[in-house]
Amino acid sequence: MDAALNGLMALADPHLMVLIFAATLGGVLVGALPGLNATTGVALLLPFTITMDPVPAIAILTTIYCAATFAGAITAILINTPGTSASATTCLDGYPLAQRGEAGRALGMAAVSSTIGGIISVVCLMAAAPLMARAAYNFAPPEYFALTVFGLSMLATIGDGSPVKNILSGAFGVLLATVGIDLLTSIERFTFGMNELSEGIPFVPVMIGVFGISELLVQADNLHVERKQVIMKKIKLPSREDYKRVWKTILRSSGIGTFIGILPAEGATVASMIGYNEAKRWSKKPEEFGNGSLEGIAGSEAANNSATGGAMVPTLALGIPGSPTAAVILAGLMVHGLRPGPTMFTEQADFAFAIFWSMMFVNILFFFIGLWGAKIFARVTLIPIQILWPIVFIFSIVGAYALEQSMMDVWIAIGAGIVGFFMRRHGFSVVPMAIGLILGGMLETRLGQSMVMLDEKWWLMATRPLSLLFFVLTILALFGPMVWGRLFKQRSPLKSTGE
Amino acid sequence: MHAEEHSSSPPARRHISNVAVPLGIVAFCVWAFWLSTQFDRVPPILKRGMQPSDFPQLVIGLIILLAVWLMVRDKSEAPARLSKMAQMTMGLLIGFLLIAEVDLFLGLGLFSASLAALWGERRVWAIVLVGLISPIAVFFLFDGIFEVRFPRGLLTNFWYG
Numbered sequence: 083m084d085a086a087l088n089g090l091m092a093l094a095d096p097h098l099m100v101l102i103f104a105a106t107l108g109g110v111l112v113g114a115l116p117g118l119n120a121t122t123g124v125a126l127l128l129p130f131t132i133t134m135d136p137v138p139a140i141a142i143l144t145t146i147y148c149a150a151t152f153a154g155a156i157t158a159i160l161i162n163t164p165g166t167s168a169s170a171t172t173c174l175d176g177y178p179l180a181q182r183g184e185a186g187r188a189l190g191m192a193a194v195s196s197t198i199g200g201i202i203s204v205v206c207l208m209a210a211a212p213l214m215a216r217a218a219y220n221f222a223p224p225e226y227f228a229l230t231v232f233g234l235s236m237l238a239t240i241g242d243g244s245p246v247k248n249i250l251s252g253a254f255g256v257l258l259a260t261v262g263i264d265l266l267t268s269i270e271r272f273t274f275g276m277n278e279l280s281e282g283i284p285f286v287p288v289m290i291g292v293f294g295i296s297e298l299l300v301q302a303d304n305l306h307v308e309r310k311q312v313i314m315k316k317i318k319l320p321s322r323e324d325y326k327r328v329w330k331t332i333l334r335s336s337g338i339g340t341f342i343g344i345l346p347a348e349g350a351t352v353a354s355m356i357g358y359n360e361a362k363r364w365s366k367k368p369e370e371f372g373n374g375s376l377e378g379i380a381g382s383e384a385a386n387n388s389a390t391g392g393a394m395v396p397t398l399a400l401g402i403p404g405s406p407t408a409a410v411i412l413a414g415l416m417v418h419g420l421r422p423g424p425t426m427f428t429e430q431a432d433f434a435f436a437i438f439w440s441m442m443f444v445n446i447l448f449f450f451i452g453l454w455g456a457k458i459f460a461r462v463t464l465i466p467i468q469i470l471w472p473i474v475f476i477f478s479i480v481g482a483y484a485l486e487q488s489m490m491d492v493w494i495a496i497g498a499g500i501v502g503f504f505m506r507r508h509g510f511s512v513v514p515m516a517i518g519l520i521l522g523g524m525l526e527t528r529l530g531q532s533m534v535m536l537d538e539k540w541w542l543m544a545t546r547p548l549s550l551l552f553f554v555l556t557i558l559a560l561f562g563p564m565v566w567g568r569l570f571k572q573r574s575p576l577k578s579t580g581e
Numbered sequence: 582m583h584a585e586e587h588s589s590s591p592p593a594r595r596h597i598s599n600v601a602v603p604l605g606i607v608a609f610c611v612w613a614f615w616l617s618t619q620f621d622r623v624p625p626i627l628k629r630g631m632q633p634s635d636f637p638q639l640v641i642g643l644i645i646l647l648a649v650w651l652m653v654r655d656k657s658e659a660p661a662r663l664s665k666m667a668q669m670t671m672g673l674l675i676g677f678l679l680i681a682e683v684d685l686f687l688g689l690g691l692f693s694a695s696l697a698a699l700w701g702e703r704r705v706w707a708i709v710l711v712g713l714i715s716p717i718a719v720f721f722l723f724d725g726i727f728e729v730r731f732p733r734g735l736l737t738n739f740w741y742g
Contacts, residue, residue: 264633302670468702472693472711533630
């Protein structure tokens with residue numbers, strides 16, 4: 083309770099409030115610009131926060147995360163281009179409404195649903211994260227190792243790519259994490275005699291490369307895309323009738339989004355898809371979906387915004403990122419010397435609650451900024467990419483350099499960008515690679531500690547109930563969909579033949 | 582390990598990239614594995630759980646296993662040919678790295694202006710904005726506010742003296 087109050091008091095700092103306000107504007111801008119999303123925005127802005135104290139630094143990153151996730155809806159509704167992938171389902175109903183001259187109503191519904199979803203998820207975050215941390219407090223290295231393996235196994239289901247490619251990409255990230263001096267033995271690995279690599283491959287330039295520079299190369303193929311904005315009349319908040327129709331959908335999607343967010347690696351995109359599908363399934367007017375249904379917008383937006391709070395639960399309580407953007411925030415925490423995990427709620431509880439309150443605050447703030455500024459932000463989306471991306475590139479390179487003030491980091495960012503671009507071309511998501519790089523060090527350290535603890539008998543890990551539980555969950559995460567798919571495939575013909 | 586198997590669409594044709602990419606990954610892994618065999622080893626008395634090469638070799642083994650799986654099972658469509666624009670943008674990136682060795686901000690300015698022009702920007706003010714004003718503004722933002730010391734070069738020497 084004290085920590086919650088102290089955290090709230092930290093927000094009373096006017097300097098911090100101004101920073102959060104500016105970050106909300108920046109986040110809405112990032113989310114509204116096609117090609118940029120919350121993950122890229124957080125990765126690009128991370129170097130700016132290096133010289134700050136941890137509270138404002140991480141508050142800025144989480145603010146951008148929340149605001150950018152909401153702002154994707156602005157472009158989804160007004161120009162039929164989701165600003166972030168989490169808003170893809172918002173296009174389905176938002177744009178038809180905008181074409182009918184009801185863009186303001188659609189934006190109003192998106193803002194209300196996002197705000198309610200976001201607030202619900204932050205309340206869950208405040209309640210669940212300390213509980214999860216308390217449960218994990220007594221974890222020994224074998225439990226942590228098993229938990230990290232489970233977190234990595236969840237990468238299989240990221241995006242719409244092949245699970246094998248996702249796991250391979252994650253394993254590549256873990257391999258990259260082995261570069262540098264081995265912490266257990268102090269022996270150099272894969273450094274090629276370069277001093278700059280002795281501390282390992284730095285997270286930030288890699289994040290900037292795979293999320294920012296690879297996107298620049300992707301954009302080189304999208305120069306022909308024309309964006310036209312739908313004319314928007316006054317922003318109109320949903321009516322009482324509208325609320326009556328959608329309140330159940332907002333609550334349901336908020337629950338779904340928070341739960342999906344808590345699952346390691348699953349983020350707002352998956353949440354919005356499930357939220358949208360469930361909204362349609364439970365709707366009394368499912369035929370309206372795809373033609374301008376307010377329930378569709380509410381289902382998608384409440385889910386994707388509530389996933390932001392959910393994703394921060396495992397990130398802060400266990401050190402396992404709940405979403406791709408949370409992975410970058412996790413990197414930010416590490417860069418600031420903070421150690422996410424159970425001890426955060428005993429040793430740095432004030433800090434954790436300051437972050438929770440700032441997320442709560444930003445969820446209210448972007449409601450007003452999003453509504454009043456929607457017209458301006460929608461116009462910003464029409465900035466030609468010929469101007470936008472060279473400027474993004476300048477920030478990417480200077481950001482990559484600034485952290486360690488090393489040209490090696492610039493090379494790493496460009497290299498990661500080119501590798502990331504080719505990975506994406508061949509269907510390998512770059513998100514698992516980034517998460518693998520972040521978790522790789524922890525995975526190896528925990529395995530090493532477990533081997534020492536269990537006298538090099540690694541199989542004894544399976545005799546510990548919690549480790550066993552996480553290994554079973556890993557197997558379910560990897561093979562469950564395949565088994566389910568086979569069962570489903572076999573039952574369908576039986577049904578069709580009347581058996 | 583499942584998407585490839587329960588797809589309901591008709592069996593897709595395999596492309597050369599379905600084999601070439603996993604083969605490339607395996608070749609990379611073989612090289613990485615060889616490198617890992619060159620790591621120093623810890624005497625048994627000082628060993629704490631694992632040798633430094635054990636974990637990388639475990640991961641490399643997993644990657645090889647998955648790449649072989651892909652080689653056999655992957656039927657995803659080959660990507661479209663790399664567009665001229667993407668190739669030239671990549672060429673500009675390489676050019677940037679070379680010029681950045683002379684001066685980081687000279688490289689940034691030239692890259693940004695060239696990229697804008699390459700992508701079809703013809704308005705002079707826009708090219709000046711991205712190629713000159715933006716790098717200068719970013720330089721003073723980071724140098725003045727964030728106290729970042731940039732590497733000395735042809736242009737930055739004018740400021741650093």
